[in-house]
Amino acid sequence: MSTSTTVVVLGLTSVVLYYGLRRTRSEPAQSAPYPPGPKGLPIIGNVLDMPKNGQDWLTYAVWGREYKSGIVGVKLLGQPIVIINDGDILSEFDRVSHLYSDRPPMQMAGNLVGYAKTLVLMPYSPTFRSFRKHFARIMGSPAQLKQYLPMAEQKAKAFVRRMLAHPTELEPQLRTLAGSIILNIAYGITVEERDDRFVTMIERILAEGFNNAAVAGKFLVDVMPALKFVPEWLPGAGFQTLARKWRNDFNDMVNVPYQFATQLIADGVAPVSFVSTSLELDDSTAEIENIKHCAASMYGAGADTTVSTEHAFFLAMLLNQDVQKTAQAEIDSVTGGERLPTYADREHLPYVHALVTELLRWHNVAPLGVPHRAMEDGVVHGHFIPKGSIIVANLWQMLHNPEVYPDPLVFDPTRFIASPGKEVQRDPRHACFGFGRRICPGMHLAEASVYAVVAMSLAVFDILPVMKDGKPIIPQHSNTDGTISHQPHFPYVLRARSEKAVTVVQRETADL
Template identity: 40%
Template structure:
């Protein structure tokens, strides 16, 4: 078996090298020196590759070529290269690489973010954009506001569980929008199921996490063959995903048939086409699952970063609270209508996106045909990745990039403001995240509401005094979360507690 794998590897590399030589007289983009057969495989970083790639970009440039077992990877590390290729040439840069484990075996290539660039994908995006658009934004904002009123009292009751409450909030918003489903707590079976899908999703997406991604033909080996354990893992992940995708969808379809369905994204899809073909039905189910996947774990990461930032940069918190007090006052909660009058809070939100981006490396694109850019040959089939982290920590674009400085978007530095990081936080080209509206609105109301009602500070030591925190490392997963950390969360006044208690009672009665 090992000899067959080695022979296949050698043949693959030789064919790839031959194809590169034959297809273009232009050189490949620069990159680390590679070995003739395995390329840069031994150089590839394990975890937090965005940091290593950013360091390499300083030496090799904003467009860099890597070869991993005969496969070309192009890393883009500047706004210009990303705009020129992923945006302006999006017609040929919008495909996704074939992911054997995640796609072929588990089935994640049916969800909109990972689906190949086909007419089905474009139809799915249109459905998502019709459900999440400026036209539907008032309805989406109403769902966010109603769940926020239930969330804030939870922080009063058990502030130490802020991360669990944060995930409950995001799940409750997304499930309300997609399924008109109200979740009572984090132990809700549907929430547990969805969280498991989120955890599963990151494993097979990681580069070369499974040998079958390097040698796709291994998917044909018998289940009993040594080394075929990945097939059992794939089946388990697939069952979990399909259970999450179908359970509530089937419930609502039955309710639509009986005329008892509440308004939701699923209800709209089913009522708009009550007799779909099997292919249409599969598309609708995956569109709904994509809405959850696009807006859940990513939003949780951003909200967690807010707590960490507030506990480490108290002067930023005080400035934002002063603005909220001046605009909103102390007798009510902030609303979406206040956003235009809260420029500092809006600038703080931009820093949350930038300081540690939720997705440090964009989901990979796949080049659909040979291309030449600035004299460099980019071969068809190359995996093209935008290093968002590198851009958002470029000191030429964002001075003092490891500090949180909302003022960078308000005051001119060297003649112009720093770029809006949202241009690099939600993907690129025709693959930009269609759930951006929900994510941005959720983050705004979360930040403004917390700042209006609570003080967030560093953890307290045994003597009751705040103590300095060690640096918190972010996880090295596709969706990067802050590692374990503590903070204090206390109501700003007794009046705040009364306000939240009153609002909660009113919300429960409604």
């Protein structure tokens, strides 16, 4: 072992001992028992118990069953981590959300890369509340959503038209669709229908940077913040090289579309957008920084999650042909096959609405959400939650709990349709968009976008499996690791239901 490597190892060992002993000695007096969980070892706690093979939510669900508790606790080097596996307990946290709305200081994603300047990782603070007000002004309620519905429907129609022309390009076209809506609202940018430079750039940055950097426990610097001062050239400091690259990418994501938007304003051709409206209200230097990072937050919070849900919809239909046919029949009964369905048809399409609801339950775009942090000592569900605890909501388990959703892996919209002697199951919206004051601020727009894609795609296409040697290739539903989870690529066939459907699309998109 080289001298420099020995120094690094000894230094890291010292830091581990320091943090473990300091936290152990400073534990507060408890008014209730800490949540049950794996016993752990002295000083390092449960470091060796933590999941190592991905899909952490499955391990956390097993712990819940093993310890017969909807809330589980572990400690990493003295850092308390509380895992919520039960929707009712999540509601208890919700009722005292003012105590649990902070974010843990994620050194890698938040401070070293820069995402602490965006809404998703920003500490609970006056700046955070200012950002939430910006979001609320733009898209915070169903009433405000109405102004964007015509645009969102036009974008969905254009998506269907592109899929008729390029039926094998589902994933890139879904990204173009989601990006076109968010970039229009945030910056007034009209994207190219294929290979748009803004969509390509931002999607790459989020996939490479945020989705990896923000995974709780992935980087040791998140547990031992002192490591952020380690220089990049030292052996074992490869995380600093990643942080520098991702930080440069993050700055591009913030600045490049903003600069394009301000150039449109300077040229006098800017459409109304979040950036243009906000700059009219306040163009001071300090507020410009807030506007830039708030606009970047809109894309980061809305586009990737929406794409994940919409991509999973096509898999769900491929795997559940009976559900697809039932939904198509309902749409045809309303439109007569003479037009594409719109958001105004939603109240007349209860099965399609239930299908969207089941989609939100069946495929979790953020199986563990983004961690919260306790700002004060508290007691929830009879368990002590120390100040500074990291709170992880196992949304996947809540929405796949067989006691709440029988046969949870089955895609079944009738869960949410009442019938004689049968009550509807719990609405997944209690968990799928997060909780407390950190609940997704763009959830109304996201769901409206998903509804438009679902309804219009079902009206126009049959979504079928690929055939090989006379047999269908049946993909498996799964979740990738990362903060935002996707269904991995799967083979499919997209076929127009009829020539009439093609004609309807051509007529309704002629001016787009």
